[in-house]
Amino acid sequence: MKSVALHNLGCKVNTYELDVMRQKLHENGYSIVSFDEVADIYIVNTCSVTNIADRKSRQMLHQAKKRNPQAVVVAVGCYAQTGTQQAKEDEAVDLIVGNNKKKDIVEILEQYFLDHPDKTLHDTTVIDINKTNQYEEMTLKTTTEHTRAYIKIQDGCNQFCSYCIIPYARGRVRSRQEKDILAEVENLVSSGFREIVVTGIHISSYGMDFDGKKNPVGTEAFDYHRLLSLLQKLNRLEGLSRIRLGSLEPRIITREFVQELVKLEKLCPHFHLSLQSGCDETLHRMNRHYTTGEYLEKVKILRECFPNPAITTDVITGFPGETDEEFEKTKDFLDRVHFYEMHIFPYSKRKGTVAADRKDQVPDRIKKERSSILLEMERKQSAEYRRKWIGKTEEVLLEEQKRIGEEMYQIGHTKNYVRVAVKTDENLSGQLHTGLITGFLQEDLMRME
Numbered sequence: 001m002k003s004v005a006l007h008n009l010g011c012k013v014n015t016y017e018l019d020v021m022r023q024k025l026h027e028n029g030y031s032i033v034s035f036d037e038v039a040d041i042y043i044v045n046t047c048s049v050t051n052i053a054d055r056k057s058r059q060m061l062h063q064a065k066k067r068n069p070q071a072v073v074v075a076v077g078c079y080a081q082t083g084t085q086q087a088k089e090d091e092a093v094d095l096i097v098g099n100n101k102k103k104d105i106v107e108i109l110e111q112y113f114l115d116h117p118d119k120t121l122h123d124t125t126v127i128d129i130n131k132t133n134q135y136e137e138m139t140l141k142t143t144t145e146h147t148r149a150y151i152k153i154q155d156g157c158n159q160f161c162s163y164c165i166i167p168y169a170r171g172r173v174r175s176r177q178e179k180d181i182l183a184e185v186e187n188l189v190s191s192g193f194r195e196i197v198v199t200g201i202h203i204s205s206y207g208m209d210f211d212g213k214k215n216p217v218g219t220e221a222f223d224y225h226r227l228l229s230l231l232q233k234l235n236r237l238e239g240l241s242r243i244r245l246g247s248l249e250p251r252i253i254t255r256e257f258v259q260e261l262v263k264l265e266k267l268c269p270h271f272h273l274s275l276q277s278g279c280d281e282t283l284h285r286m287n288r289h290y291t292t293g294e295y296l297e298k299v300k301i302l303r304e305c306f307p308n309p310a311i312t313t314d315v316i317t318g319f320p321g322e323t324d325e326e327f328e329k330t331k332d333f334l335d336r337v338h339f340y341e342m343h344i345f346p347y348s349k350r351k352g353t354v355a356a357d358r359k360d361q362v363p364d365r366i367k368k369e370r371s372s373i374l375l376e377m378e379r380k381q382s383a384e385y386r387r388k389w390i391g392k393t394e395e396v397l398l399e400e401q402k403r404i405g406e407e408m409y410q411i412g413h414t415k416n417y418v419r420v421a422v423k424t425d426e427n428l429s430g431q432l433h434t435g436l437i438t439g440f441l442q443e444d445l446m447r448m449e
Helices: 012-027 051-067 078-082 084-088 104-114 166-170 178-190 227-236 255-261 280-286 294-303 323-335 364-387
Strands: 001-010 030-035 042-045 072-077 095-097 123-125 147-157 194-199 244-245 270-272 311-317 343-345 393-403 407-414 419-423 432-444 445-448
Touching: 001 012, 001 051, 012 030, 012 042, 012 072, 012 104, 012 147, 012 194, 012 419, 042 051, 042 078, 042 104, 051 072, 051 078, 072 078, 072 104, 072 323, 078 084, 084 095, 095 104, 147 178, 178 227, 194 227, 194 419, 227 255, 244 270, 280 323, 294 311, 294 323, 294 445, 311 323, 311 364, 323 364, 343 364, 393 419, 419 432
Parallel strands: 001 030, 001 042, 042 072, 072 095, 095 123, 147 194, 194 244, 270 311, 311 343, 419 445
Antiparallel strands: 393 407, 393 432, 407 419, 432 445
């Protein structure tokens, strides 16, 4: 029995895919061990969203080889896809497996050991991801999380934002069949999972490949009907308590769509609308197909239809050409919207993208200064949103036990993704609890009685 250690980098789609690989390996007799242990095989599910992500992927691969020089080290996923040649030249890497091949990890490993019993040669399984229209079908039976399961419904992206390599790492939009998604969720619910998170590389594009639709142009809205149909069917599943959405394209938000979402009692009023910049000129250079005015209109629709929804976003600072004036516009816009949470990222050049070739790169010092300013804004806005829930009775899905000071608490999230703590010595993970939010226990943690 060979031992396998797995490590994940990157997004929730990667998390889902690593869980399926772990599951397949276990079912086929491999012993799963911690990544910091000595193992026969190390699998790193890599990320390539930025140059920093590439570097972290290489670092983890090198750590694995250092831990056991005799082990087979496998680079899987996005860095393996976009940096295949570099991975081939890396002495720490024995086997390279690109996207759309993760489901075959067991067969690939077995073939590798047949072909290279002495482990002296590289081997590569990487397809031309940009020329496939096949969705890589994977089915999750369990997950490392105990109460919440991430459900992948599509892969690929057709947006080609000027800073992003993901369309080249993941290929074009490929959607999963509705019946397969429902069957997977039914099985997870029967295993005790109460909440699912609908995720993908660009879930707002779900089903457009079924219908032969092209990318919306400019301010044209995405067709939400396929995604809505799936959500309606998920909402009817017995035993499922919550449905949470991954990141949404702002252009999918229309009044008609949101009015249908309000009818889904299991849907969590938590919407991640990726923004990237609060300045129209910057958005244009990013090849984002909306204006700040249009984005604000989407936020207003959500807030008119849902009571106090949690709206979160991503923001890039120091994008090429971003002037002091443009940054001030972003600051003003973020203050106007008032998000629950913002993920702030200094711009990272990504070789192979349009933005990386621009001559008007912003110095790192300025990018970091702007990030610090927005992080402080985020901290204040997030506290303001959490404060609104003091004195309200809310339902929380309890997820984990944790000691805070001298007391034991059960930690979980409300439907609006507010993190709360219930004082108890009991392990209530997986249970729904209703209580009164009385105040802050920590900066990002509310106390519930």
